[in-house]
Amino acid sequence: MPGKSEAIVVGAGVAGVMTALELARRGERVTLIDRWEPGHSRASSTDYNRIIRAIHGRDEFYTRWVREARLRWMELQAEIGQTLYYECGALILATRGHCHWEDATAETFDKLGVPYYRFSAEETALRFPQFDTSSIAYSLYEPEAGMIMAHRGVRAGLELFQRAGGTVARGHVTTDAHERLHLDGKPLEADLIVVASGPWMGEMFPRTIKPISTVVGVNVLYTSTPDGSTAFDMANMPCWIDHGEGSFGLPSSEGCGVKAAVVIPDKIDLDNDERLIRRETLSRTRRYIQKRLPGLVGERVVDSKFNQIILTPDTHFIVDWHPEHSNVLFAGGCSGHLYKHGPVFGDFVAGVGLKEYGTADRFRIAGRRKLSPAESPSGR
The missing domain is CATH 3.50.50.60 (FAD/NAD(P)-binding domain)
Structure with a gap:
């Protein structure tokens, strides 16, 4: 022009x-x-997928942006004719004694009118039996959330x-x-x-x-779902954020397995390091799975990603x-x-x-x- x-x-x-x-x-x-x-x-x-959720504590700016971004992703999906967004929901687990961020998120959602549910630990276990909720005070479930491919x-x-x-x-x-x-x-x-x-x-x-x-590396593991079970598929399980454990994850989508990351910042040389996970990550992630996702205990790791982010x-x-x-x-x-x-x-x-x-x-x-x-x- x-x-x-x-x-x-x-x-x-x-x-x-x-x-x-x-x-x-x-x-x-x-x-x-x-x-x-x-x-x-x-x-x-x-990587295969990312969580999209409006959960941002007391920050109204990013909460509004995500709500708009969700609609934009849906528009791009319709325009390109490919599946970019799966609305499987997002669950935030509020660990006892570590709930400030989750409390602030609920207040922000109330103020901005973001749909969500608050469940007790017992209600969370009934609705999402994949999770061991014995260490949480409550959970927030955001239904208009999910994953972007x-x-x-x-x-x-x-x-x-x-x-x-x-x-x-x-x-x-x-x-x-x-x-x-x-x-x-x-x-x-x-x-x-x-x-x-x-x-x-x-x-x-x-x-x-x-x-x-600061540049940090993040190790991510994908774990196989149990034989014959659909419990850990995105049709039955939401994405989740588990700040008390320094972890997050996504259900199995398109057969990739359950994604779980224990966020312990790792070092990386951007131009010289291989993009391979550290072996010690296996034990860290398996300990987390044993505590939070007991139905995956004994399942095999089927894929892994080593990524990097820039932190301000x-x-x-x-x-x-x-x-x-x-x-x-x-x-x-x-x-x-x-x-x-x-x-x-x-x-x-x-x-x-x-x-x-x-x-x-x-x-x-x-x-x-x-x-x-x-x-x-x-x-x-």
Whole structure:
């Protein structure tokens, strides 16, 4: 379209793909660049599935965003003609003596009108017999929640971006000592450059992003369902969050097995480490399964994923301009909870990039501080 600016998006994970899609739909000339094929297994936006839930403690901003993102995912699903969203619900288990975040979530849901149920430990066990509820005080069940098929969602967004006239390119984007961007050694130039490189963002911008970010690895295991049983399938079991145990999981979907993660941050060298889980994770996860999911005791691990996320001190995203390069916009800092927000996040970043509005204060680079679990939108 004549008069439109040229935009480049660096990084083809969910943040980059959804931002590129929204820029293209606004009529911009957009090129999406990644080092590898979009949807590749090194990315943070890989794996089979992700939980989508409005559970965010007292944080109304993200709660509203997820409610909108859920509708956007449904629209994308209808547009692409593929299943991207399964509404199997989400269960948050409130451990005795560790309920501040769950209490705050219930208050936020009441205020914003988000549908949910509150169950006692006994009621939870009756409704969801897969879980041992002996250590919980209560649970919150969000029926309008579930899972997004992660790899498929990125690929669907990529296809829609290309249908909208976007260009996909392969290349290695780096920075020099002044944090100026280069593509395969040559200066990268455009009216707007959105950097959505996920955990690589800190390495690329050691002065600007690295001081407010940490990269951690996350080990995820998939366990087989019992012979002849449908109890752990998504038709009968919800996704769940278990902050008291530092864990979360998803029921078996499309035959992949039950996904369980014990969130003990691990180290990773992004460019040199293999994407293989640590062997000690097996025992940690099996101990968790023995405590919380006794019906899976003795079942075999059938798959595993080793992923990485970039954490900010307050677990808020980053959507802000580079302090020295006025055409460079950062988009990411996912802190493990960006994927579900994908379509809304991309729309917001596109609007900031085109100067339709400014960014939110919580997304700015400056002023970051560690939040207490009660304040944090992620409960961490």
